Amino acid sequence: MSNSHSDTIPLHPSSQSDIDEIENLINASVQSGPATVLPARPPSPPRASIPVSSSPFIQSKIPPPPPQSSSSSNHKVPSVPAAPPPPPPVGNSSSIVATGFGPPSNTLTEPVWDTVKRDLSRIVSNLKLVVFPNPYREDPGKALRDWDLWGPFFFIVFLGLTLSWSASVKKSEVFAVAFALLAAGAIILTLNVLLLGGHIIFFQSLSLLGYCLFPLDIGALICLLKDNVIIKMIVVSVTLAWSSWAAYPFMSSAVNPRRKALALYPVFLMYVSVGFLIIAID
């Protein structure tokens, strides 16, 4: 149903942006939010046969529901002021996100693949900033300005699944323990820094701690495939050191230098316990 929109995409991108411009003007004049363009809402025949510009007249009488509820894309609306303005520097701007408009309303009408591609590229770029050596690492403010929570979510679930897969008994309990440990651990670590008087943004810190799990994910995957204890210990130690090195600059710069060890010790504890879980699960 939502794909009926594809029937109305013209061949030339500039005419689509014109149609969007008209659409926005109509929406603005009828004094409803830009989210009234809901592809899923109206019955499909009028949308398929009539060009896009006339259907908003029908829709705008309906009070717009919150955009997240029926949006066909999985675009997450950032609610923290730390989020950058919507056209991210790394996103592949699809043909619909015209540079003059900026507001995320246009992303509601884009194909799902565009949204997914944009989120994936953001995950990759965040990963490159946090986990791999790059010149921006020393400045935490610049490092994760475009934070998101999809990456950490994928990494935590992947780690839980890998551990659960390599366990021979009590698989669901292993997944529960791993997931709870990582999720609660990230929140508690962030609260710890805030309580020690440090200055971080809550979700940015959650995002960073999730991204720093990426090396441990690789370690868990290797340990799943190779079952030798010695190799497991070596792999886990290396990935543990890598994770700690990734998280160190961010955490240590967030607090008073006299309390640096107090803020870093729990991070180390959490990664060591996850590493032990990886080695010990058989």
Add this chain to the structure above:
Amino acid sequence: MDESSYWNHPTSHLLGSVPAVVNEESEASYGRRGGGGRGYQTLGPPTEGFDQQSQNNWKGVFSISSYTQYFDVDTDVVVNRLISSFYPAGGDFFNKIGANPDLYGLIWITTTLVFMLAAFGNCATYLIQKRTDRTTSWSFDVGYVNAAACGIYGYSLVVPVAFYFLLRYLGSNASLVRFLCMWGYSLSIFIPTAFLLLIPVEILRWIIILIAGTASSCFVTLNLTSYIGGSNDLRMMMIAAFLLQMALAIFIKAWFFP
């Protein structure tokens, strides 16, 4: 001028009356309503102070800034307190805490202990089974994590709270945060003990845990005695504290290092 009188000397209206936080709040709120719009606006910064006082009952629970006072310690202070908790002899832990009790020690010592018990408990169980039966293979029991978390967190929260309420009921002054702090640091001696209990000799394990349990219990009892002032009817409390700590030590040995 109005706001300076509210901000600097709120109790000047209360000369001769028994000062209480309640009076101060109601005085401030009356003043605020009386001042009308002008008073409300000019009382911008002082309002925050009064807000914190009037909200100390329940809203402060949900904001982080009301808890930062319990985490106002530096690395060297925490290390100092940790090392002093290893020596059960001196009963001066509460003096050392002074006006700055911290909950950082409680939270992270208990968390470390949970992890150590789960990890080393599994290793030690494996080692003991290996001695008796050569063919056992390594298996990681995740239930140890649950048991350790419930046991350690439950003990370190319930026992200080219970002692606080009991001692308040019996009339002596007690401070909940200081009790939580002391009991938290008293558990720190079990962390190297958990490491030592890996040795698969049963007699040695019992000796180690008894020594550690005694040290920890003495630490708790001596500090409790010196804080409250030993009087006869409170002696039961001290003995109860001693026995509870010993019971925790025995539980650690029996459950995680059988």
